[in-house]
Amino acid sequence: MMVRGLAKRGFEESLGRYVLPSLCMGCAACVTVCPAECLKYVDERPILSGECISCGICSSVCPRYGSPAREMEKAFFGRERITGEEFGIYRRVVVARTKNDDIRRVCQDGGVVTSLLLYAFEEGIIDGAIVSDRDEESPLKAYPKLAESAEEIIRSAGTRYTYSPNILLLKDAVAQGKRSIGFVGTPCQIQAIRKIQAIHLRKYGEIVNFTIGIFCGGCFSYNGLVNELIRKKMGIDPKDVEKVNIKGELIVKILNKGTKTISLKEAKKYLSGCVSNCMDFSAELADISAGGLGLEGWTLTILRSEKGEDLFDEAVSKGLLETKSVSKDSNLWRLLVRISRRKRRGFV
Template identity: 35%
Template sequence: MEVVEGIKVPTFMEFGFADLESKVIGRGKCCFCGACIAFCPRIEAIDDIPQLVEYDALCGMCYTHCPRSFLDIPAIEEEIFGKNRVDELIGVHNGIFAARSKDPKLRERAQDGGVVTALISYALDSGMLDAVVATGLSDEVPWKPVPVIITDSSEVSRVSGSKYALSPTIVGVKEAIDSDFERIGFVGLPCSIQALRNIQVSKEPYQIGIDRVKLLIGLFCMENFRYDDLMSGFVRKVLKVNLEDVVKFEMREGSFWVKTKDTTYSVLIKDLDKYVAEGCRYCRDFTAELSDISVGSVGSDHGWSTVIRRSELGQKLFEDAIAEDYIEMGSITGTDLIKGLSRRKKEGAI
């Protein structure tokens, strides 16, 4: 085991799936980001849990790059941003803004201000990216999040809107690499961003093609849910709502909203605590601090998104999308609220 600045860093050949199973999955730390499933052919998702399906050759990549095993944030910041954070609550950044899509039709179908949808539309239209991996919905299971690869801005509706259950979205990154895309973007939660950064800064030889992942857009996330717990355990059994009848889920103003064509149901988010995925309780990152650019609803007026610019690439994407009339800026109103929730998540993590 290598020692870096006094910290014991796990190296590639020292661990196997048994370590991932005992130290992460078995302890309820797994965030189901999909990194281990994506980059190891011997691991599959069974009932939304990574499980070994073939003999483990003790290659160690699943454990070494899991965001719940080891995460050297200062080293990642130094390599990605060229500096370490000054703002402990929000991380490295060069500006916080309110913004929204300039396309009113896009805003209607997207979440909040539709900024993420607008940004990936611009990135694809401009040629900055030739594919974007994000979270869409299954065609077979109602409201179940699944990884989706889009290659044209006309497809962005497939991934617009928030998803309120865990998805192994990084599996889509491996599929995009295998499909020979050269400029891949990724939209995901803080845990998935952490996993991809772990792989990107790795000195190990296995991560073939990870250099094609050019842009990471992170989403604010306080907590998430396992699909069966929220959708079956709460929506179906407690609210008595058929998932097939739901037209939109939304979290805002401290409540979880479930909308059908005829009725709107709401419950306080704090009342969903028992349904929160156990792995989320270990997370200290509210604003996707290691992404190139972060987007969320907290801190902006209803109908607008909050944008945190972080890397030079994230800044360029944001400024170019404004210049090309994909998004417009507004007035940020709740920076203190963002910091307050970030502090709460850091202090509340196990």
């Protein structure tokens, strides 16, 4: 996979000047790959903390700097999208759900993401998965996790709607000698992984066996979601929250007390700024993309690459997932197209 190279510029002349002021979403790809280790991740942003050697690697992997989306797409899939591929290149679109009760109890939608990771781990296809886990103290806070057992993979299921810089853990995975990992991330994180692979940063790029991108209508800041929206606006003690989901509105399931909802229009006021700079709703560069899209207990699954399709089909043939097809004239398909178009135009 090759994309156009960028001029070698130091962090301050590239990302510091053009991305940090308003485009950075805090994916941490630059911090992870910096060979001089002169970047630190502080308050969800990279900061220069040592001597920059102006190698240009940080800007080469940044999803907000250089390399237009179409060029990346061509580099990864070997072709550009054709008319009608509104949500990116794909081989098949299906709706699926897990048959594993342990996953069903904790997953966000149909548990497809966790089922595929678990299958790949148990078959020895991967020796770890980079996911996002919940903090024991503040369960709504997402933080990156290198899951190294079936229990850890299952524990990481479910969505935290705050930002989780999963790419940071590529470094841990390399340090621990992992050879093959499954990577789960938001569309911006999948873009960064593809850039890492495109510039042949083998140390990090080659250990990623497959990527599962999750649809993203935007992330909340932790304070915005937990203190401003859930505590103040909805009057719920965050400690009592069992699950947050978005299905046409934001739904908060409260322990033993039913649910409370708030309109998406209201909830979106608390989104972090990253969403206004992102044009990718459905993780268009992932091997497999997954989202809930208003479905109850099912995951809309886009099989994009041959590798992603094979992995999914193997899991289905082993009886781990049940599936339903999605026709192009269904409301679900139309919704996916509509949201993808809106996000490309800068709306959420």
